[in-house]
Amino acid sequence: MSARNILVINCGSSSLKFALVNEAQATFPLQGLAERLGSPEAVVHWQLGDAKESLNLPGADHREILNHVLPLAQEAAGGQLDGIGHRVVHGGEHFTASSLIDANVLEGIRANAQLAPLHNPANLVGIEAAMALFPGLPQVSVFDTAFHQSMPEHAYRYAVPDFLYKEHGVRRYGFHGTSHRYVSKRAAEMMNLPVEDSSWLSAHLGNGCSTCAIVNGESRDTSMGLTPLEGLVMGTRSGDVDPNLHSHLARTLGWSIEQVDRMLNHDSGLKGLSGLSNDMRTLSEARQAGHPGATLAFEVFCYRLAKSLAGMACGLQKLDGLIFTGGIGENSAAVRERTLDHLKLLGFQLDGEANARCTRGVAGEIQVTGSPRVLVVPTNEERQIALDALALLDA
Template sequence: MAASLVLVINCGSSSIKFALVDTADGEFPLHGMAERLNSPQAVIHWVIGDQRRDVALPDGDHKAALAALLPHVQEFAGDRLVAIGHRVVHGGEAFTEACVVDAAAHRAISAAAALAPLHNPANLLGIDAAAALFPALPQVAVFDTAFHQTLPPHAYRYALPEALYTEQGVRRYGFHGTSHNYVTARAAAMQGVPVDASAWLSAHLGNGCSTCAVLNGRSVDTSMGFTPLEGLVMGTRSGDVDPNLHGFLARELGWDLERIDSLLNRESGLLGLSGLSNDMRTLEQARADGHAGATLAIEVFCYRLAKSLAALACALPRLDGLVFTGGIGENSVLVRERTVAHLQLFNLRLDAERNRRCVGGTSGPIQADGSAAILVVPTNEELQIAMETRACVQAMAA
């Protein structure tokens, strides 16, 4: 039997999501999450086959969590483990596709940490720990930003002095690339059109949210920019605000950059608008109960989402359809309904019953008859990372 298993690792600053993925059939024989690492409450949650278990790992770090993971991976994988694929948030302009992590790639990922200080160092922790535990296996980095490296200059450049781009790398990079890549390819397959001859608008909606215009399988514009703060209203992120807001808050309230950064990234978005929660499920229930803040938050979220999708349509010569994905995109009947209501100019209209059916992992078309295609496509970033990892290893061996 050909080797087909890839261990996918997604390291955060205090957590690790992991999955053993069979790239032959897309199954996950093992997956789970280690959380609260480097604390007395560190724990690993496992799903192994049809069994669930929790393993305490007091004060365990990334290496300890991965060391606990190793025996279970070996049990399931045997000699079928091909490689370990790592989600890396930021590749800057150095990476346009997945790559085996050698010394040069390691340095480049480290250098990009200035652009993603909360993410890349954690991603490197996972790479280093896995390399120590699996020294014979290729470590492959799959970048959130790589899919968007096909953006043309007129889409990725800011109207700022040239030196800020050439010397500091200040440009639009985009994120959620793995998800947008996966769901638009699935959408093309569902509609029976070739990926390389298709045109999609994609909305990845979760606690972090972004939109993307994908033409012939390539990203041509996206809503997130230099950082994941740009673009849509999100769970706790403001999305787009007037750049002069920083100056106003500094002058009028005496706020420093750290305080303003906290406001825009952790206190705004759905949470800030509603004064209640960053969770769309909570807000939808509160809206049904007449909560004014929740109602406003949902309306702003959907209008700004529709506005972004309409703007990104400028990058496409035609539209094969709109894709909703992510926790909100896959499950919120209301958000899809309110968003599409703002997009009638694009001949987009929902079928209410189809829309209601597509929740909880159910995919499919939700458009009304005569409308352009609107699809709900559950994302599967772990599978996409695994497939790119395997392809990278096969290319290396060729």
């Protein structure tokens, strides 16, 4: 049987990321990103083989973009497209694994939109557009939250009145599950350990950030909660703040819930602390030049990350290694070094040369002899989504 091809689609409210994954190829035959959808500046960029191209499509929506992507995907797949995998942010408690999309799955995604109002509706737009355009192709939804459904109740419950959980689903769900699952399996492979007998701390660090405790291939705890705002300092998200901050700002500044919500999600994190940027690369350069805001943002980011990893260790009985992944985790040797400076009580020590070497897609161990293991493992959520789709097609 020839190697199969899965088109992976990740829809945001005004963006659409796509990749063609061939099960036998390490690189993607086709990948691209459409941005600013619905605006006069809508544009799609893609790479087919070694060729990079862009096309301006003023006013284009998700369906129009998919109209352009399909022929590209069919060409890259040699006319043989076997299925489509969709990233869906919130599956609530209903979805504990990836699912073949049918009317019931669509209704479940719709029902969870209140838990992820910025994400699930956009995910649905992409799914419905793809189903209308490719009605004969099997389509699979892969949920960010599904991996964390193995958390024990003492890890996912909030200390709030019981009815809020039982009647309204107020609990910790966690996100980045596809990434944490992929890198923990990959780490076990790299170290020749059985996935079903391995324990990891995982730090997914990008514009969104989260940590996870993973035991025998299952999530035991994670830093994000009901929404992706809980936990670590992120690019523009605050992470943990005093829950009473909302009422404090309402009383002292007259802010509405919407104003506080926007500030915490879009104007905080690295951007808010530094007053400069949400991008760690920009902040690292500014920090080297002595910018006080960039220095503060870097220090708070690393300290809060270390605190979270130390807390996640409560979910483990043993530690086979700490994994760094995501754009910052894979590329910032300085973040890894400073974070582990705060975890000396756990015995972590980095090899400076190995740490500096593991950037730009280079994976490997970066600890000195005698230290608990520290790994840099590039994530590949698109490949994990494709693997889930293929597994469901086989089933």
